[in-house]
Amino acid sequence: MNTMANAFDKPLIDRTERAGSVRRLLLFGGFLIVLAAAMALFGNAYGGIALLVIFALVSIFGVVALFGFALGLISIGGRADEGAAARSFLDGARQGAVFVDTKGRVVYANQSYGRLIGAENGADVQSPVQLLARNSGAAEDVYWLAKAARDGGGGQRVFRLDTPLSRADNQARWYRVSVRPIQSPGGMLEAWQIADITADRREEEASFRTLQDAIDYLDKAPVGFFAADAELRLNYLNATLATWLETDLGSFDPGRATLSDHLPKPMRAHLETRLKSLVEGETQLIDLDLTTARGRILPVKLVAQKARERDGRTGLRSIVINETFGEANHSEAATARFNRFFNAAPMAIAALDDQYVSRRSNPAFERLFGSNAVDGHGSFLELLTEESAGRLGGYLQAASDGEAEISPIDVTLKSDKPRSVRIYLNAIPDRVSGAGETIILYAVDMTDQRALEEQFAKAQKMQAVGNLAGGIAHDFNNVLTVITASVDFLLMNQKPGDPSFQDLLLIKQSANRAASLVRQLLAYSRRQTMRPKMLNLTDVVADLDLLLKRIAGDKTKLERRHARNLWPVMADIGQFEQVITNLVGNARDAMPNGGTIKIETRNVEEGHARVFGYSEMPAADYVLVEVSDTGTGMPADVAERIFEPFFTTKEIGKGTGLGLSMVYGIIKQSNGFIYVESTEGEGTVFRIFLPRFVPEPSLVAAEKQTAIDVNEKVDLTGTATILLVEDEDYVRAGSVRALKLKGYDVHEADSGLDALDVLEELDGKVDLVVSDVVMPEMDGPTLLREMRKVRPDMKFIFVSGYAEDAFAKNLPEGEKFGFLSKPFTQRELAMTVKQMLSSDD
Numbered sequence: 001m002n003t004m005a006n007a008f009d010k011p012l013i014d015r016t017e018r019a020g021s022v023r024r025l026l027l028f029g030g031f032l033i034v035l036a037a038a039m040a041l042f043g044n045a046y047g048g049i050a051l052l053v054i055f056a057l058v059s060i061f062g063v064v065a066l067f068g069f070a071l072g073l074i075s076i077g078g079r080a081d082e083g084a085a086a087r088s089f090l091d092g093a094r095q096g097a098v099f100v101d102t103k104g105r106v107v108y109a110n111q112s113y114g115r116l117i118g119a120e121n122g123a124d125v126q127s128p129v130q131l132l133a134r135n136s137g138a139a140e141d142v143y144w145l146a147k148a149a150r151d152g153g154g155g156q157r158v159f160r161l162d163t164p165l166s167r168a169d170n171q172a173r174w175y176r177v178s179v180r181p182i183q184s185p186g187g188m189l190e191a192w193q194i195a196d197i198t199a200d201r202r203e204e205e206a207s208f209r210t211l212q213d214a215i216d217y218l219d220k221a222p223v224g225f226f227a228a229d230a231e232l233r234l235n236y237l238n239a240t241l242a243t244w245l246e247t248d249l250g251s252f253d254p255g256r257a258t259l260s261d262h263l264p265k266p267m268r269a270h271l272e273t274r275l276k277s278l279v280e281g282e283t284q285l286i287d288l289d290l291t292t293a294r295g296r297i298l299p300v301k302l303v304a305q306k307a308r309e310r311d312g313r314t315g316l317r318s319i320v321i322n323e324t325f326g327e328a329n330h331s332e333a334a335t336a337r338f339n340r341f342f343n344a345a346p347m348a349i350a351a352l353d354d355q356y357v358s359r360r361s362n363p364a365f366e367r368l369f370g371s372n373a374v375d376g377h378g379s380f381l382e383l384l385t386e387e388s389a390g391r392l393g394g395y396l397q398a399a400s401d402g403e404a405e406i407s408p409i410d411v412t413l414k415s416d417k418p419r420s421v422r423i424y425l426n427a428i429p430d431r432v433s434g435a436g437e438t439i440i441l442y443a444v445d446m447t448d449q450r451a452l453e454e455q456f457a458k459a460q461k462m463q464a465v466g467n468l469a470g471g472i473a474h475d476f477n478n479v480l481t482v483i484t485a486s487v488d489f490l491l492m493n494q495k496p497g498d499p500s501f502q503d504l505l506l507i508k509q510s511a512n513r514a515a516s517l518v519r520q521l522l523a524y525s526r527r528q529t530m531r532p533k534m535l536n537l538t539d540v541v542a543d544l545d546l547l548l549k550r551i552a553g554d555k556t557k558l559e560r561r562h563a564r565n566l567w568p569v570m571a572d573i574g575q576f577e578q579v580i581t582n583l584v585g586n587a588r589d590a591m592p593n594g595g596t597i598k599i600e601t602r603n604v605e606e607g608h609a610r611v612f613g614y615s616e617m618p619a620a621d622y623v624l625v626e627v628s629d630t631g632t633g634m635p636a637d638v639a640e641r642i643f644e645p646f647f648t649t650k651e652i653g654k655g656t657g658l659g660l661s662m663v664y665g666i667i668k669q670s671n672g673f674i675y676v677e678s679t680e681g682e683g684t685v686f687r688i689f690l691p692r693f694v695p696e697p698s699l700v701a702a703e704k705q706t707a708i709d710v711n712e713k714v715d716l717t718g719t720a721t722i723l724l725v726e727d728e729d730y731v732r733a734g735s736v737r738a739l740k741l742k743g744y745d746v747h748e749a750d751s752g753l754d755a756l757d758v759l760e761e762l763d764g765k766v767d768l769v770v771s772d773v774v775m776p777e778m779d780g781p782t783l784l785r786e787m788r789k790v791r792p793d794m795k796f797i798f799v800s801g802y803a804e805d806a807f808a809k810n811l812p813e814g815e816k817f818g819f820l821s822k823p824f825t826q827r828e829l830a831m832t833v834k835q836m837l838s839s840d841d
Contacts (some may be wrong), residue, residue, distance in 0.1 A: 025472035059475075068433040095195040097727065100127045105132050118193060128177060128192045138175070145179045147188045149693030152179035158197070161541035170653055173198040224300070230313055232259040241320050243609045244300075246292040262290045270343050270363045280306045280314060287323075299323045301389045316833055350442040351428070353436040356380045356396050368421070368445055369413070380441065384691075388412045392423060399425040399439045410446065417613065420446045452616045480823035483511045485734030488826045499791035511800030511823070532670065536621055537601050540573060544580060548599075551584050555594030558584075569623050569690040577668045582663050583627040583686050590684060591629030600626040604689065612687075617673045621692035628634040633678045642676060716830040717743045720837050724748050725755045725783065726799070727775045735770070738826040738831065752778025756786060764790050768837055770829075781811050797822075797836055 087600060088466070096113030100106055109125050119125050129146050132138040141157035160595035164173045176196045204743045218225060224241030228234050235254045242249040245262055255786035260268050269289050278284050286302040304318040342349065348368040352363035356379045358365070371382055381389040381396075395409055406425045415418040424442040487508045494501045499595050540561060541548075542615050552558045580599070588596045603624045643664040669673040671691055678684040722744050726732035732748055739746045747762065749755035752775055770789065773780040780798050797818035811817075818836040820829065 005211075005601065009016075009240075036250075095193050098127065098192045098194075098374075099128075099182075099184075100190045101186075101193060102190075104129060107189060113194065119497055128194060132177075135161060138177075144178065145177060146190075149179045149181050154178065162520060164196075174201045175782075182627070183734065206584060209210060218370060224322065226259070226318055228259055228316045228318075229309070230315060232255070232316065234259060235315070244292070244298055244320075244322055245290065246294050246296070264289060264291055264344060265342055269367065273363065274305075275304070277784060278304065278306050280308065282306065287343075290320075323750060323834065329514075329533045347444075350380075350441045350443075351437040352380060352396070352439040352441055354438055355398055356439070359461055365443070368443055368770070383413055385412045385414055385418075392841075395423070395683075396439060399427045402427045411562060420450045422446045422501055448615075469578070480511050481731040482728075484508065484823050484825055485731075485738065486509065489734075489737070532572050534568045534695060535571050535573055535576070535623055536566055536568055537690070538566050541575060541580060541599055541601065541625075547581065548584050551581055553590050556588055556591060557596045559595075559596060561597045561600045565603070566601055567603050567621065567623050567692040568695065569670075570693045571670045571672075572666075575670075579666050579688070580625075580627070582660070586660065587627060587629035587631065587684070590629055590633075592747070595630040598626070598628045599717075600624075600628075602837065603692075607695045609689075612673060612675075614673065622672075622689040623692060625688040625690070626685060628683060630683045633680040633682050635680055635683055639676050639678050642672075659685055664815060714831075714834070716827070716834050718834060718837060719743055719745065720763060720832065721745045721762070722747070723755060723758060723762075723766045723769045725750075725752065725769065725771035725775070725780075727772060731772075735829060739831055742830050751775055752780070752783040752786075757789060759790065766794070768797065768833065770797045770799060775796050784811065784817070785817070795836055795839075797832060 005110070014784055036303045048219065079769045085553060090108075090110040093110060093112055097108075098106060098113050099108040104127055106125050106127050109119075109122075113119075114125065117124075117126070125155040129142055132142040138157075138159045138161060141159050145155050145157060156176065158174065158176045160174050161170060163170060165401065173367075175194060176197050177192065179192045182191050184187050184417050193749050200794060206761055219239035221240055224238060224244055226234055226237040226241055234252075234257050237245075237247075237252065239249055242252065259271075263271060271288060273287065274286050283305045285302060287306055288300065288302065289540050290298040290300055293297055299322075301321040301323055303321070304316060304317045306314050307317050309315045333353075342362050345362055348365035349361065350365045351360045353359055358377070358380065371377075382391060392409060392411050395406055399406055406427075408422055408424045410420060412421050413421060422444045424444075426440040426442075428438055428440060431618045487504055490504050491501070491508070494504060516569060535740045541562070545560070549558050584597060591597075602624055607620045609617065610620055636747050643660050664674060667688055667690075673689045675685070675687045675689075676684060676835055722739055723734060724739065724746055725734055726735065726748075727750055729750070732750065736746050737747050747758050747766070750772075755769070755771070769783075772784055775783075778786075780800075784794075784796050787796075796819075799822060801822045818832055820832045825830075
C-alpha cells in the first residue's frame with residue numbers, strides 16, 4: 001500500500017524535486033561561467049568560446065526557470081517540508097481524503113481513500129465525481145456537492161449503496177461524503193472527504209429496533225399506560241389505552257390533549273383532590289370513569305404515581321386497568337363500580353348517623369355544603385338557618401326511626417348569600433355493624449332555579465301590567481286627540497277677551513297634563529318614541545346641576561362624583577334627564593328633615609358586573625349611575641313593588657305612582673337595568689346600568705326625522721291630495737277638518753281595506769297618506785306594503801300613540817316614512833304634513 005501511496009503522492013513530490021534540481025543547475029551554471037571567465041582571462045584559446053556557449057545555455061535555462069516560477073514548479077523556502085507534514089497527517093486519517101483540481105484531475109489522495117475505493121495503485125484512483133456519477137444511489141447527491149464546490153460553497157451528503165465502492169463484498173453500505181473548496185499555490189482545489197459509516201448506522205438501527213421493540217411490548221400490554229405532566233397534559237399513552245379511549249394514536253400530539261378531556265365533569269374535581277394528597281414516589285389506586293372520544297363511559301382503576309421528570313418538574317405516570325373485563329364476577333369490581341357511581345353523582349349524597357353527622361359523602365356534597373360538612377365535622381343541622389334546621393329536624397328523626405316514605409323539604413343554608421337546597425331522605429333498614437349509618441341524605445341546589453322562578457314571576461307581572469298600561473294609554477290618546485282638536489277649533493273662533501276663552505285654555509292645559517300622564521304610562525310599557533344618541537352621562541348630569549339643586553331644595557345637600565374616562569352610552573337625552581330628575585325628587589321626598597343626595601357615575605367592567613349578583617343582568621361592560629340618599633328608606637315589601645304603575649307611598653294628591661314606573665320603562669327601553677336597595681332608617685340606593693356603546697369608526701350618526709318646532713312661524717297651507725286613514729270617527733273627523741282648513745284636498749277612509757278602494761277610485765293620484773297604525777282588518781304597516789305595489793314612491797305618515805320602533809320592525813328594512821305621535825294638535829299635524837310633502841324622499 002506504500003507503493004500505492006507513493007504513486008498517489010508522486011505529482012506533488014515531482015513538483016518539489018524539480019524545484020531542487022533547478023536550484024542545483026543554477027549553482028552548476030554559475031560555476032561554469034566563472035570557470036570560462038577565468039580561462040579567457042588567462043589567455044586560454046578555448047576560454048572565449050566556452051564562455052559564449054555557457055551564456056547561451058544560461059539564457060535557455062533562464063527562460064525555463066521563469067516558466068517554472070510561473071507554474072509553481074520552483075519555490076523558495078521550506079514548502080516541501082510543510083507539504084510532507086500535511087501529507088503525513090492526511091495519510092494517517094481514517095476518512096478518505098482526495099484533492100481535485102478545477103479540471104476534475106486528482107492531485108492528491110490518501111491511503112484511506114485508496115482502501116475505501118479498492119484502488120491497487122495510483123493509476124486506479126478516480127475522483128468522487130467519476131466514481132459515483134454512474135451510481136443511481138449517489139449520482140444526484142454527488143452532482144449537488146460538485147456544483148456547491150464550484151460555486152465556492154460546500155456541503156455534505158449521506159447515501160446508501162447496494163454495492164460497496166471497494167467491491168470487496170456484495171453487502172450494502174452507507175457513506176458520508178463532503179466537499180469544500182480550498183486555495184492552493186497552484187489555484188483552487190476541491191477537498192473531498194468520504195467515510196464508510198455503515199457500522200454507525202447499524203448500531204443506530206439496532207438501538208432503534210430495541211426501542212421499537214420496547215414500545216411494541218408496551219403498546220401490546222393488556223393494560224393501559226399514560227404519562228402526564230403536573231397540569232395533566234398527556235405526553236404519552238400506549239396503544240392499548242388509545243384503543244380503549246377510541247383515539248387515533250397516529251394523530252396523538254404530546255402535550256396538547258389533557259387527561260381532563262377524558263373525564264366527566266364530576267370526576268375532575270374528585271381526581272384533583274386525590275392527586276393533591278399524592279406525594280412523589282407514592283402509588284395510589286383511584287377508581288374513576290373515563291370518557292372515550294365518542295363520549296362513552298370507560299370504568300377504570302388508575303395505579304398512579306408521581307415521578308420527577310428530566311426537566312425537574314413533577315409528572316404523573318399511571319397504569320390503567322379496564323374494569324369492564326370480568327367485573328360481573330368480581331366483588332372488588334362491584335365495589336369499584338359503586339364507588340364510581342357514588343363519586344360521579346351530580347347530586348350531593350351523604351350517609352348520616354343518629355346524631356346527623358356525615359360518615360361518608362361524595363365530592364358533590366363537599367362542593368355544595370363546604371369542607372366543614374364532610375365526614376365527622378358536626379351535625380348537618382348546623383349548616384342551616386335556625387328556621388330550616390327546626391323544620392328539617394323532624395324529617396331527620398323520622399328517617400332515623402326507619403320511616404319508609406319521607407317527603408322532600410326545601411331548606412336554606414347559612415351563608416353570606418342565602419342558598420336554597422332541596423333535601424331528600426331515605427332510611428337505612430339494614431344497619432352495618434360498626435358503621436353507624438342510619439340515614440341517606442340527597443341534596444340538590446335549588447338557588448338558581450328559585451331565582452329564575454322569582455325573576456320569571458316578576459317579569460310576567462311587570463309585563464302584564466305594562467300591557468294593561470299600554471292599552472289604556474293607546475285608548476286614552478285617541479280621547480285626548482279629540483279633546484285637543486276640538487279645543488283648538490273652539491279657540492280659533494273665540495277672542496281672548498271672551499269669558500269662555502279662559503275656560504277653553506284651562507281645558508287644553510288639563511288635556512296636556514293628561515297627555516303627560518299617558519306618556520309616563522307609555523314609558524313604563526316601553527312603547528314611547530325614543531331618539532337615542534351617543535351620550536356621556538357625566539356631561540348630561542353636569543348640565544342638569546342647577547335644575548337638580550332646585551329640585552333637591554334648600555335642606556338637602558347634592559353631591560356629584562364622576563369617574564374619569566366614562567364610556568359612552570346610547571340613550572335618549574330627554575328621557576334620561578327625566579330619569580335623573582325623578583330619582584332626585586323621590587330622594588328629596590324621602591328626607592323631610594334634610595340630608596344628602598349623591599349622584600355617582602363610573603365604569604363597570606364585565607368581571608366586576610358579576611360581583612353585584614344581579615342574576616337577570618348578563619355579564620358585560622356597563623356605565624353605572626347611582627342615586628343614593630340618607631332618607632327614611634323603605635321595607636323590603638315596598639321595595640319589591642316600587643316600579644309598579646300607580647303604586648305610591650305618598651299621601652293622596654301628592655303623587656300619581658307613575659314616576660318610578662316611567663323610570664323603569666325608560667331604562668328597560670334603553671336596554672339597561674335598574675335596581676333598588678333600601679334599608680329602613682338608613683336610606684336608599686338606585687343603581688342604573690346602561691350598556692357600554694362602542695361606536696364604529698365609519699358610523700355616522702343620523703336622526704331618523706328632523707324635530708318639529710311647533711312654535712316656528714311658517715306657511716302651513718297647501719293644495720296636495722291627502723288620504724287620511726283612521727278607524728276612530730271623532731279623531732278622523734277632527735284631522736280631516738284641520739287639513740281642509742289649510743287648503744288640502746282630503747279624502748278619508750275608516751280602515752285599510754277602505755283606503756285601498758279610495759286609492760283605486762282616485763287612480764292612485766294621492767300625494768300623501770296619513771294613517772293610524774293600529775286598525776281592524778288591516779294595520780298601517782300592511783297598508784303601506786300594499787300601496788307600495790301601486791305607488792312605489794308614495795309618501796306616508798304613521799300616526800300612533802305607541803313608539804315608532806313598535807311597528808317599524810314590521811316594515812321592510814330601509815323603508816322611509818314620517819311619524820306623528822298621539823295626542824297631537826292641529827299645528828303639529830299641519831307641520832308634519834308640510835314637512836313630509838316638502839321632503840325629497
